[in-house]
Amino acid sequence: MKQIKNILYLIGVVAALAVLLVISTAIVLLGMEAVTGGLGVVLKEDLLYGAGGCLGTAVTGAIAAAYVKKKGYTGCVEVREPFRIKTCAYYGALTYSICSVLFFAITTFLFAHVFSMVCEPQAMMEKTRMDILIMDILFPVLIAPVFEELLFRVGLYSLLRRRFQEKSSILLCTVIFAAMHGYSLQGFCMCLTGGLVFLLIYIHTGNIWYSIAAHMICNLDANIMNALEDRGVTFLGILVQYEVNGFNMVHPLFIIIAVIFCGACIMKRKTKIEK
Numbered sequence: 001m002k003q004i005k006n007i008l009y010l011i012g013v014v015a016a017l018a019v020l021l022v023i024s025t026a027i028v029l030l031g032m033e034a035v036t037g038g039l040g041v042v043l044k045e046d047l048l049y050g051a052g053g054c055l056g057t058a059v060t061g062a063i064a065a066a067y068v069k070k071k072g073y074t075g076c077v078e079v080r081e082p083f084r085i086k087t088c089a090y091y092g093a094l095t096y097s098i099c100s101v102l103f104f105a106i107t108t109f110l111f112a113h114v115f116s117m118v119c120e121p122q123a124m125m126e127k128t129r130m131d132i133l134i135m136d137i138l139f140p141v142l143i144a145p146v147f148e149e150l151l152f153r154v155g156l157y158s159l160l161r162r163r164f165q166e167k168s169s170i171l172l173c174t175v176i177f178a179a180m181h182g183y184s185l186q187g188f189c190m191c192l193t194g195g196l197v198f199l200l201i202y203i204h205t206g207n208i209w210y211s212i213a214a215h216m217i218c219n220l221d222a223n224i225m226n227a228l229e230d231r232g233v234t235f236l237g238i239l240v241q242y243e244v245n246g247f248n249m250v251h252p253l254f255i256i257i258a259v260i261f262c263g264a265c266i267m268k269r270k271t272k273i274e275k
Contacts, residue, residue: 009163014176017156020063021180025056047135054139061147064155074154076161079206091210092217094265095197097258099218103193104250105258108186112244119186119246136223145215152177152195153202153211170199186247194218225250 029052036048068074081087111117152173160169178191194215202211229241229248240251 006163010160010172013156013159017060017064017151018180021056021060024059024063025052028052028055028059050135051139054144057151058143058147061149061151061155064159065150068155068158073158073162076158077203077206081205081207081210083207083209087205088210088213089217091201091205091214093261095194095201095214096218096221097261097265098197099190099193100250100255100258101262103190104248105255107189107193108244108247108249111186112247112249117185117245117247119184136227140219140223141216145212145219148177149198149202149208149212149215153199154208157199157202166203170196170203173199 029048032048032052032055111119156176157169157173160172164172174192174195177195178188181187181191183191198211198215201214202208205211225241229239233240235251236253238251242249242251
């Protein structure tokens with residue numbers, strides 16, 4: 001009976017957040033269309049829906065975080081570290097390194113070489129300066145990380161911890177975060193890896209700003225890498241970001257640096273524990 005109640009609770013929480021997200025996004029889209037129509041401005045469809053989805057997530061994330069905080073559900077995460085810019089940069093670099101090693105060096109290698117899976121490359125979209133400013137910088141780097149962390153790490157995780165153990169809540173929260181992005185298989189694995197690290201940072205520090213900083217740095221890095229790839233930038237004769245059977249791969253040197261950085265962090269932590 002308890003397991004059935006837990007499953008129903010999980011379905012209810014996910015459904016409630018999904019409905020709130022849909023309603024928020026619909027309201028934002030209607031508002032944007034009304035405002036732009038009144039001003040005589042016509043937005044491209046991808047820009048309109050991209051901005052609407054991001055702002056809808058922002059509304060949903062703000063409501064979810066405010067709700068769990070008001071109910072006192074955030075007590076499942078203990079605040080351990082005060083806010084420091086240097087620490088934000090450290091967690092951002094660590095997250096990028098872990099994601100690079102686990103996602104690009106292992107996952108994509110398995111997709112492209114071991115399982116011989118083929119991912120169809122997406123058609124390149126012509127971008128104006130406004131597209132780059134809004135869709136590559138404003139929303140994915142400055143807005144989405146803040147409110148996705150509030151929605152999934154603060155809101156969803158706190159709600160899950162009311163009924164599930166820590167490990168189960170971490171797993172469920174991470175899978176739901178990756179699934180709700182609606183990306184391809186590679187995109188799902190990328191969100192799964194990043195979402196897990198973001199959540200572990202939040203649990204470890206108790207400070208949501210650290211996971212927000214890590215999320216921002218990862219999104220910024222992804223946009224920079226994509227921009228360099230679009231321009232055919234090479235390093236040591238290899239594209240900075242390239243494809244194998246349609247899957248995105250990162251320059252081997254970046255993977256080596258990421259492995260070294262992760263190893264240094266592990267050794268540092270081991271030394272602290274031994275002391």
